[in-house]
């Protein structure tokens with residue numbers, strides 16, 4: 161037995177070394193952690209159980225039969241994060257550049273199957289040179305096996321992708337199907353075709369970082385929801401994200417203990433500026449309303465005219481969607497619609513109630529918007545809210561104009577409660593534009609047409625730039641003092657906690673993609 165144990169320990173030690181000390185050192189030199197170090201920081205201490213540590217590739221071409229590493233470039237297993245079971249794969253760049261072979265893919269698929277069958281989140285830490293070039297089509301098949309499982313698991317268990325190094329070619333489509341992507345600044349990149357191919361085809365000169373680094377994907381493409389300063393920050397974000405999510409779609413969203421206190425927030429009475437055209441930061445409203453320091457903003461630097469993220473209200477997980485008057489006056493445009501729609505759908509998949517703060521002057525006009533399909537994209541957000549069956553509450557802080565009023569979680573499309581602050585303006589359009597259209601003849605025939613316009617603008621504004629017309633109809637359930645918002649929301653979400661609504665039976669809807 162002693163000899164057998166020695167052999168076991170020898171093999172384990174070899175597996176732990178991955179591609180060898182020199183390659184581990186090279187990895188560290190690039191400012192990157194190894195696959196196992198990442199898992200160490202991710203899971204509760206001592207909780208990780210590895211599966212498939214001794215797996216090796218089956219390739220016999222290009223001399224690969226003589227180059228074997230136990231584990232074949234990916235560490236797979238399960239552990240706990242804050243006490244909750246989580247399945248993990250972590251690609252090991254020190255072994256063939258973390259490239260994906262047939263067996264590497266099989267290991268990942270096994271973990272995905274276990275995660276799905278056992279209803280627990282899947283975390284993929286990606287650091288790979290893509291398909292194992294020596295294996296050809298076998299490797300491509302392995303990718304497709306993963307994509308299929310990502311899709312089957314979508315909406316059943318949360319799937320999170322940390323990008324800790326290269327992720328190129330078709331490999332990008334696994335993270336792209338998952339719920340959240342987190343990238344690390346300067347050491348990770350994602351692209352379908354790299355700088356060399358780009359140069360050949362389009363003659364553009366671009367670096368890997370510029371083409372597909374964390375900064376580009378968090379601000380320009382929106383591919384990643386988080387750009388993290390370093391790997392540790394990335395891992396901490398993954399843990400924090402998970403803390404807002406249930407284990408699977410059949411569980412309620414988590415909540416943490418909360419002791420009731422004074423819920424009045426006097427500061428909220430002074431946030432809206434006197435002048436309706438002046439901006440204010442909706443994040444201040446969010447921070448006052450939800451539990452202290454509980455906000456985790458998602459897609460922070462992309463489509464900044466809408467703010468989305470997770471928070472806690474009286475200890476319970478909620479998803480927040482809020483127009484941001486500080487940026488483009490909080491208008492809805494293509495990117496904001498897509499960003500918010502995706503977030504709303506995630507929350508609805510995983511039973512996370514939705515809180516919407518509305519201050520929206522309408523949809524952004526212009527050829528750029530129309531030709532880039534604001535019709536289809538705006539419809540995505542509309543559709544996402546319409547189909548969401550989680551508890552949904554809207555607070556109209558100021559403007560709720562035009563189609564955007566309907567889209568932003570109005571009661572007509574299934575919101576459960578709609579509150580308005582006294583500063584709310586709920587109408588088809590702003591008073592200036594409305595007066596110009598409906599009093600066009602009177603204005604043009606007046607001796608002082610400017611004065612007439614102002615008079616008519618005031619008339620329209622007095623009638624409609626308030627919350628009371630909507631409250632008369634029951635479109636707004638209550639006009640509330642801003643300071644009481646938190647109090648009202650805590651009570652209303654509690655009232656809705658057993659909400660059970662089912663949409664009509666269907667194979668699946670056809671969201672306007």
Ligand code: HXC
Nearest residue numbers: 256257259289290291292293294300303326328329330331
């Ligand atoms: C096999 C690979 C590999 C790969 C890297 N290596 N990529 N081995 N298959 N795809 C190996 C290298 O030979 C090297 O081995 C080690 O990993 C580290 O690679 P380096 O080049 O030394 O590292 P670095 O300079 O950091 O560059 C990393 C890299 C580069 C940018 C990822 O290695 C690279 O460009 N690799 C090829 C990328 C690629 O074209 N992949 C196929 C994409 S197509 P040694 O022994 O020296 O340590 C694809 C299709 C998927 O993925 C389609 C799915 C539908």
